[in-house]
Amino acid sequence: MGLCLITAVITVAQVHGTKSRTLLPMARWEPNAAERLAHAALDLFAERGYENTTVIDIAQRAGLGKSTFFRHFQDKREVLFGGGAMDGLLVEAIAAAPATATPLEAVAHALDAAGREVFTPARREFIARRQAVIAANPELREREALKNLALIASMTDALRQRGVPDLTARVAAELGALASTIAFERWSRTATGDDFSEIARQALDDVQASTSLC
Amino acid sequence: MGLCLITAVITVAQVHGTKSRTLLPMARWEPNAAERLAHAALDLFAERGYENTTVIDIAQRAGLGKSTFFRHFQDKREVLFGGGAMDGLLVEAIAAAPATATPLEAVAHALDAAGREVFTPARREFIARRQAVIAANPELREREALKNLALIASMTDALRQRGVPDLTARVAAELGALASTIAFERWSRTATGDDFSEIARQALDDVQASTSLC
DNA sequence: CGCAGTGATGAGACAAAGTCCCATCACTGG
DNA sequence: CCAGTGATGGGACTTTGTCTCATCACTGCG
Numbered sequence: 001m002g003l004c005l006i007t008a009v010i011t012v013a014q015v016h017g018t019k020s021r022t023l024l025p026m027a028r029w030e031p032n033a034a035e036r037l038a039h040a041a042l043d044l045f046a047e048r049g050y051e052n053t054t055v056i057d058i059a060q061r062a063g064l065g066k067s068t069f070f071r072h073f074q075d076k077r078e079v080l081f082g083g084g085a086m087d088g089l090l091v092e093a094i095a096a097a098p099a100t101a102t103p104l105e106a107v108a109h110a111l112d113a114a115g116r117e118v119f120t121p122a123r124r125e126f127i128a129r130r131q132a133v134i135a136a137n138p139e140l141r142e143r144e145a146l147k148n149l150a151l152i153a154s155m156t157d158a159l160r161q162r163g164v165p166d167l168t169a170r171v172a173a174e175l176g177a178l179a180s181t182i183a184f185e186r187w188s189r190t191a192t193g194d195d196f197s198e199i200a201r202q203a204l205d206d207v208q209a210s211t212s213l214c
Numbered sequence: 215m216g217l218c219l220i221t222a223v224i225t226v227a228q229v230h231g232t233k234s235r236t237l238l239p240m241a242r243w244e245p246n247a248a249e250r251l252a253h254a255a256l257d258l259f260a261e262r263g264y265e266n267t268t269v270i271d272i273a274q275r276a277g278l279g280k281s282t283f284f285r286h287f288q289d290k291r292e293v294l295f296g297g298g299a300m301d302g303l304l305v306e307a308i309a310a311a312p313a314t315a316t317p318l319e320a321v322a323h324a325l326d327a328a329g330r331e332v333f334t335p336a337r338r339e340f341i342a343r344r345q346a347v348i349a350a351n352p353e354l355r356e357r358e359a360l361k362n363l364a365l366i367a368s369m370t371d372a373l374r375q376r377g378v379p380d381l382t383a384r385v386a387a388e389l390g391a392l393a394s395t396i397a398f399e400r401w402s403r404t405a406t407g408d409d410f411s412e413i414a415r416q417a418l419d420d421v422q423a424s425t426s427l428c
Numbered sequence: 429c430g431c432a433g434t435g436a437t438g439a440g441a442c443a444a445a446g447t448c449c450c451a452t453c454a455c456t457g458g
Numbered sequence: 459c460c461a462g463t464g465a466t467g468g469g470a471c472t473t474t475g476t477c478t479c480a481t482c483a484c485t486g487c488g
Contacts (some may be wrong), residue, residue: 054444065467070446104428138360145359146352167396171424174392178385210385211425214318269474279438284475438481445474452467
């Protein structure tokens with residue numbers, strides 16, 4: 001799966017530094033609680049595994065309490081899928097594609113946007129690490145599958161609003177998701193700072209070519 | 215989703231009646247504990263909803279204890295996805311397809327098998343009821359998404375073993391899953407005893423035709 | 429007829445997930 | 459200096475899921 005990735009930890013460095021005077025009272029009241037929790041969780045999951053990590057462990061490492069964890073995340077799995085801006089990003093990109101674009105070209109437009117905003121070279125290592133944690137645990141893969149389904153539904157809707165017939169929209173969204181997954185697999189293996197958008201376009205072409213051989 | 219359906223409750227009426235003499239000592243030691251639990255669960259989920267139903271509630275309605283529930287099912291969700299013979303059924307059907315068949319024809323072969331063995335007219339109402347329960351709850355949809363993923367992976371493997379190239383196998387499996395989902399949507403709406411296999415073949419044709427319009 | 433063995437079950441203790449309520453603390457504005 | 463706001467902490471509570479051990483039904487054997 002490649003679409004439903006990272007979104008938490010995206011709004012990272014921003015506030016920090018406004019009130020560096022009152023550091024004594026402890027980590028509490030320090031900003032970015034959600035980000036700290038997400039980072040602490042990824043670290044712990046990578047160290048000891050998802051199931052050997054307690055929500056309390058995560059909260060403690062972030063200098064927070066259990067209550068605060070559940071105030072920021074619906075459940076333990078969600079800490080790795082937090083942000084979720086991916087959805088809107090793809091929908092907007094599909095809507096913004098030229099009116100003359102075919103469904104799959106509109107999807108390619110969306111994958112470009114993902115490459116520009118999310119799957120950046122700077123985040124590659126972090127995202128791959130996160131993906132490894134997810135792949136290692138059934139509960140997390142389950143959540144990822146659901147997110148992916150939601151993403152496909154969003155893309156399908158976005159295509160329909162361009163006037164694409166229902167079934168065609170569904171097929172295009174599904175093929176786009178598959179291409180994205182394949183592109184992500186290739187991209188996370190590249191040691192170099194390869195551009196995700198290029199890889200994704202290539203993957204989309206490959207997928208489209210394969211449909212003729214079915 | 216249509217592929218990952220029913221499997222529990224499939225080995226239903228069989229043993230019953232061998233020891234109808236000792237009925238007094240209570241439901242215990244009555245056979246088919248798993249089936250009784252699955253039916254009790256579906257009834258309760260339909261009545262009060264998944265989240266308002268306790269595992270203990272389910273066990274009690276089946277005349278069993280909590281321990282026995284978790285002895286038969288990994289977790290609360292799994293009670294609706296129990297059997298799981300679907301996987302092997304599709305894999306075997308794909309392997310058994312004529313060597314001359316294209317990937318999608320092999321998949322069509324698998325959907326035929328599903329229509330013959332699982333999505334029978336007699337089970338239509340029950341399956342639709344179960345699907346409604348799943349659709350009404352995020353946790354259950356999540357599990358369904360994971361099962362669907364596993365099914366796609368199985369079909370992909372089965373196609374690869376026929377000598378189909380990796381990417382083509384993946385695309386064919388994905389398109390087959392989509393066709394199956396669409397076929398299931400259509401089939402569960404038909405009041406008549408329509409044949410799932412026919413609907414599925416039609417859906418597969420529709421999907422294939424749509425790929426040309428992307 | 430009785431007696432030990434097997435297998436499914438039940439009961440209860442336990443850890444962790446998730447929910448809820450309320451007190452507390454940091455900071456804000458008057 | 460004081461009241462208000464919002465994020466936090468703590469703890470009680472329910473439920474899920476695990477584990478261990480005793481129990482019961484039925485089986486086969488002497």
